[in-house]
Amino acid sequence: MTEEQSDRARSPEQRQQQIADVVLERGSLSAQELASMFGVSVMTVHRDLDELERQGVVRKFRGGVTAQPSGVFESNVAFRRKAMREQKKAIAKHAVQYVEPGMSILLDDGTTTAEMIPHFAGLTPLRVATFYLEAMRQLSELRGVGLMALGGDYDPLHDAFLGTTCLECIESIRVDAAFVSTSALSGRYAFHQEDRIVAVKRKMLEVAEKRYLLMDHSKLGKVALHRLVPLSEFDLVIVDSGASGADLAELERNDVRFEVAP
Incomplete structure (x- = not known):
């Protein structure tokens, strides 16, 4: 043939x-x-x-x-896993300094926050809750890390469990820290393309004592259809060293607390 x-x-x-x-x-x-x-x-x-x-x-x-991605379309998770991989690793490595043994952690479906997981092995014991299936797979293999799987309707586009059940699961817990990523950041706000994802991320922030936003530089200076929350809702925004001087200056102008991952 x-x-x-x-x-x-x-x-x-x-x-x-x-x-x-x-x-x-x-x-x-x-x-x-x-x-x-x-x-x-x-x-x-x-x-x-x-x-x-x-x-x-x-x-x-x-x-x-x-x-x-566009302002109304979020990339498939398979594409997001490949994009800006080294920058995401740097951001995640920097973010892990805010995790201590004995903490309870909430991770979203972000491919940036998932890069934190390999570092958890040296910070046990930990309790980690997530609705992202790939994160569940990785966490289940770590000794000393208690995994809490947050249920809902499985969505293959995000490889995550979403919907009303997921919101109710998140609402029923309280955690020491939530680590969140999103699609766009501009001015004083974070944005996302999908209202159902916005609802889940907002609920995460409600139940966390500390809130961290992890963003690679390709998402800075961008907007999407739905406004997520003001950046003042986060205790810290962590970006990678590829962020331009103009983008960092805008964060400073808007009194956003941020750190640049080396």
Whole structure:
């Protein structure tokens, strides 16, 4: 079987998964590029992209498709895990200094906050609550870390449990510290694209004694559809060293307490 025949032999579901993998890896591609890559017509590619957009994996624009976020679209968790990885690690390593043995911690579904987990092994005993499934997997393997899984309806776009049940679970606990990430920060406010995520993150802040916001520099100076909370709600905002002087100056102008992770 030739390579072209092999491409055509794929089921639509297999091809769509492979298209998703390529777009998540590269960020953005044109429909023509995908058609050539997979040996199918542009029309077929558009049908595949329509299905992937319906699933929330990508978003279409004129002539192509992207996994990049926008003001109303949050990237699929698979893309977010790959983006700004080194910066997220630096931020998480800095944030861990605010965790002490014996504390109770609440983590959101952020890929930045999840980078804190490898550091927890040296800070036990800890009690960690989260609704992010990948974080649950990692935490379950750490000795001395008590895992509290916060339930709800599973959402594959975020790899997390969300909805009313999740809100009720969070409301029923009190923690020493909450570590949160979000999609955008501008002026005096943090923002996010989805109201259901906003509701969960706000509830996290209500039940925490200390509140930390972890943001890589690609999210600074950006806005999204929903205003999350004023930055004054956080005890500290932690950014990476890629943040521009202008972005840091704006945080200072707005009296935001922040630290730059080296």
